[in-house]
Amino acid sequence: MSQDSAILNRKILACNIAKYRKKHHLSREELSLALGFDNSYISKLEKSKVNITLDKLTYIADYFHIELKNLFESDL
Numbered sequence: 729m730s731q732d733s734a735i736l737n738r739k740i741l742a743c744n745i746a747k748y749r750k751k752h753h754l755s756r757e758e759l760s761l762a763l764g765f766d767n768s769y770i771s772k773l774e775k776s777k778v779n780i781t782l783d784k785l786t787y788i789a790d791y792f793h794i795e796l797k798n799l800f801e802s803d804l
Contacts, residue, residue: 735776740802741785742776748792748799749774763791 749759749770756774760767765784772778789796 737800738776738779741780741799742774743803744799744801745770745788746774748788748794752792763787 749756754762756770757767759765760770763770769778773780785799786796789799
């Protein structure tokens with residue numbers, strides 16, 4: 729995978745996490761508390777500033793009751 733596609737995937741992931749958070753009417757703080765993540769971590773995720781583990785991605789998908797692949801679907 730090229731660096732460009734890795735950056736694009738992080739941006740898609742960031743947008744989708746924010747989209748699902750907003751769809752569930754949650755603030756970043758509320759989501760971080762629900763997931764047990766630091767509030768700044770959620771903020772960095774939504775700005776595509778950090779990498780995330782598969783375990784954490786799975787946890788987020790389970791929280792929103794979606795399949796993991798939904799976090800990587802692009803509306804572009």
